[in-house]
Amino acid sequence: MNQGDQLSTEQQLKAIQQQLVETQRMAALGELVGTTTHEFNNVLMTIINYAKLGLRHKDEPTRDKALTKILAASQRAEKITNSVLGLARNRKQEFAPTNLADILGESLVLLEREMQKFRVHVRCEFAEVPPVRAIGNQIQQVLLNLMTNARQAMPKGGELLLRLDHDEASDSVDLTVRDSGVGIPREQLSKIFDRFYSTKDGPDETGKGGTGVGLSTCKEIVEAHQGQLRVESTVGRGTAFIARLPVFKQLPSAVTAVPIAKLGVPAQVVRMAD
Ligand SMILES: Nc1ncnc2c1ncn2[C@@H]1O[C@H](COP(=O)(O)OP(=O)(O)OP(=O)(O)O)[C@@H](O)[C@H]1O
Numbered sequence: 415m416n417q418g419d420q421l422s423t424e425q426q427l428k429a430i431q432q433q434l435v436e437t438q439r440m441a442a443l444g445e446l447v448g449t450t451t452h453e454f455n456n457v458l459m460t461i462i463n464y465a466k467l468g469l470r471h472k473d474e475p476t477r478d479k480a481l482t483k484i485l486a487a488s489q490r491a492e493k494i495t496n497s498v499l500g501l502a503r504n505r506k507q508e509f510a511p512t513n514l515a516d517i518l519g520e521s522l523v524l525l526e527r528e529m530q531k532f533r534v535h536v537r538c539e540f541a542e543v544p545p546v547r548a549i550g551n552q553i554q555q556v557l558l559n560l561m562t563n564a565r566q567a568m569p570k571g572g573e574l575l576l577r578l579d580h581d582e583a584s585d586s587v588d589l590t591v592r593d594s595g596v597g598i599p600r601e602q603l604s605k606i607f608d609r610f611y612s613t614k615d616g617p618d619e620t621g622k623g624g625t626g627v628g629l630s631t632c633k634e635i636v637e638a639h640q641g642q643l644r645v646e647s648t649v650g651r652g653t654a655f656i657a658r659l660p661v662f663k664q665l666p667s668a669v670t671a672v673p674i675a676k677l678g679v680p681a682q683v684v685r686m687a688d
């Protein structure tokens with residue numbers, strides 16, 4: 415095989431991998447529709463009920479209370495739609511300074527109800543961390559996969575810990591998704607990132623799981639961010655996935671422009687490269 419052939423095979427592989435990441439995004443979106451429709455309905459019920467209350471009782475304190483509840487419910491509805499739209503419309507498909515706490519919050523909004531339903535208590539430990547260099551939409555995809563796996567590993571409920579730490583030595587941020595679930599046997603650990611490797615019988619009652627593409631997609635995305643995804647697990651105690659993402663570094667603007675334009679690469683992308 416000459417070099418030209420090899421290159422095109424590599425390019426083809428890359429294109430297929432990108433398609434798979436994209437397909438997985440669409441699948442994640444489809445799965446979310448069920449969860450969020452339910453959630454949205456709940457919010458609407460709150461709004462309707464408090465609007466009725468406000469109409470029935472003309473006194474100011476009751477109306478104030480009703481309006482406050484309606485406002486809170488509407489703001490929650492807004493958060494839900496924004497989170498879904500973020501994933502749906504792809505935000506910006508370019509690397510940008512990204513606040514991981516925001517992305518975690520948005521992902522949590524989408525899965526909050528599901529976690530409650532499966533008696534999973536969510537704990538957040540967010541240290542002050544600098545923005546990372548990331549495509550926000552893709553990191554949300556990673557989070558939804560990891561959080562769903564975590565929930566599925568705790569069939570009787572448990573604790574989901576979401577953590578953010580700044581690793582100063584490598585100037586990166588560690589994003590940890592830890593569960594108190596069943597854990598992963600040592601002999602399976604080397605396989606879990608393989609595409610189509612799954613120990614699940616099929617989708618669960620929420621329509622999630624069983625395809626074996628979640629973790630391989632996560633790994634691909636994190637590595638495309640020049641990061642690393644690693645796992646720590648103890649059978650019977652739980653599992654943690656840690657995604658390490660490089661901190662966003664702004665180069666002085668004088669460094670950008672001319673040679674980059676000649677390469678035909680969007681200035682934005684190169685300016686942010688390490
Ligand atoms: N938090 C976890 N705890 C225990 N096992 C896990 C955890 N996350 C992943 N695994 C194991 O790794 C396997 C692969 O995970 P992956 O997310 O790639 O696929 P899946 O969840 O089976 O299907 P899907 O493609 O729908 O995500 C799982 O089937 C499970 O055996």
Ligand SMILES: [Mg+2]
Pocket residue numbers: 559562563623624628629
């Ligand atoms: Mg999965």
